[in-house]
Amino acid sequence: MDRRSSWLKGVLDLLVLAALTEGESYGYALAARLDESGLGRIKGGTLYPVLNRLEEAGLVVAEFRAAEKGPGRRYYRLTDQGREVLMEQGTAWMEFDGSVREVLRKGGVS
């Protein structure tokens, strides 16, 4: 696992929750949104297990909608609990990020 994948693994659930604050979405669109944000392409094999875990934990709810043409999709929506967890864990991540930045800055990384 390269370093970037390793970073992403620790925070992907929060990124998915954050992406859902703008409204409901589905797997492919979420992957595309994260890709557009500069996080790189997240494969379905990584994204879907995370979505399932979030659903099991009650942080998102999913609704299947059949399509007129082609296969249907599961649409994910953030729950109140998911919003709370995002705020709490997101804040913790920001603090962690701040500490990392500080140490790197002192180490000469600008």
Added chain:
Amino acid sequence: MDGIRRIGTRGIEEGRGLVSYLDELTALLRDRGVSEERVRATVDDLSSFLMEGGLDPEEEFGPVTDFADDLLGETGSESEAAPETLVWGADAFEAHARMNEMGAQGWELERLDGMGRFVGHRGETPQVWEYRQVIAPGRRERERAAERLEPEGWELFGYFFTYAYFKRPTAASVGPAAELGERPEPTARSFFWSARGLVSVGVALVVVLISLFFLGTTLWEGDGSDRVATLLGAVVGAAIGLGVVMAVFRLVARFRNR
């Protein structure tokens, strides 16, 4: 979005790969007890994901069995299987032999609980462990014992009353030969007594009962001043007795840990 679109439409064109992957995934999810409705929604959704991006299922989701496990939060058979745990006790005369017997069966002891029982675990690929019981009353003596034994690879894992307990993986001395060939069933016994342990406890109980009998008789029959003097004498006597025992243990520990 571009990153995904760039993959192209190869997956759709190679429709047979997609169908066969999803068929296999459907069967795996059913085998794992997922409801028919959930299986259909999941497979439809994944199919839609692949088609929208023109993606190859194997490339996108990885090997189908692993993906089915990942979707259900299962992590494969070996890597994160919960280790077996075992809690048992033994008297001080029996503990050393029993610890090593358990160690030979792959049990790694982690600590002693509040009742002085050993708490250990055994993972999927257990190693053989060896153990030592050392007289070391008090923190200072435990530190001395640890300083003496650590160079030989012994690690302090717990203590109880006047004893400290150390462990060492047998691999430290014999290498790969310490891997366990078989996996014996865990013992069903919760406490191991030795003959000496039983005799010691029996004698101690008799002494305590006799002491309490005489103490009670004196308190019952004596007047006020007798009672105070008797109680004081009992407390001082018990403290001296305990002090002598501790002093003997300390002397032995000091001598051995020099």
